[in-house]
Amino acid sequence: MARPHPGSPCETAGPGPVRCRRVAQKRSADALKGPRRVPGPVPPGSREDGTLDQALEPQLGRDDLVKLYRAMLFSRAADDRQLKLQRQGRMGTFGPSTGQEAVVCGSVLAMTPEDWFVGAFPRAGGRLMRGVKLSEEYLFWNGFEEGSVTPDAPRTLPNAVIVARSSRTRSASRTP
Numbered sequence: 001m002a003r004p005h006p007g008s009p010c011e012t013a014g015p016g017p018v019r020c021r022r023v024a025q026k027r028s029a030d031a032l033k034g035p036r037r038v039p040g041p042v043p044p045g046s047r048e049d050g051t052l053d054q055a056l057e058p059q060l061g062r063d064d065l066v067k068l069y070r071a072m073l074f075s076r077a078a079d080d081r082q083l084k085l086q087r088q089g090r091m092g093t094f095g096p097s098t099g100q101e102a103v104v105c106g107s108v109l110a111m112t113p114e115d116w117f118v119g120a121f122p123r124a125g126g127r128l129m130r131g132v133k134l135s136e137e138y139l140f141w142n143g144f145e146e147g148s149v150t151p152d153a154p155r156t157l158p159n160a161v162i163v164a165r166s167s168r169t170r171s172a173s174r175t176p
Contacts, residue, residue, distance in 0.1 A: 068109050072101035075125030078134055082124075082141065094141040095121025105129055117156045130156040 046052055060068070079098050085091035097104060104126040108117065117130050124137055131153035140147025140159060148158035 064109060068102075068105055071105040071108075071125055071129045074128060075101045075105065078124055078128065078137065082138070085138075091138070091141055092143050097122035097124050101125045113155070115155065117153075118160060119157070120160050123159070127153070127156060127159075132156060 044056070075097060079096045082091060082094050083096060086094060100122050104119075104123050108126040108129040111117065111130075117126060119127050127137065127150075128134065132150045133152065136147050136150055138147070150156055150158075
């Protein structure tokens, strides 16, 4: 194991490698200097230096931003509750949308009332924004057909859940 020379700003922390305060401080200072260029293509809406191009920023008003934020929070809270119920055995399988709230809710915010919403597993936030009641979502994920009926959410189709199950009997697995 390497040991720092006397008077060095480096110190050892037990049997591990030498840890140097100067290196750690320099890395922290470098991280605070600003955006770094990531190798690869520049994402749409950003400049070479990593800053956003304000001309491409969506023009959302305060009301839309608050609506979007509330929908994302509500979606996350509903997912957390469903996961707890599922782990207690009080709800069947469901597709959590944790981490995807902005994608779904942002897309629904851009939709018009004439647009159709066709959601799959992790799209609860979008369904809730379209007017589906949380109780209907819970009914659906508990296996009740009543959860697919959404009178308050026109042009919103039930979840498209494709679950394949393979079952082979003992006699079917034998070759004749």
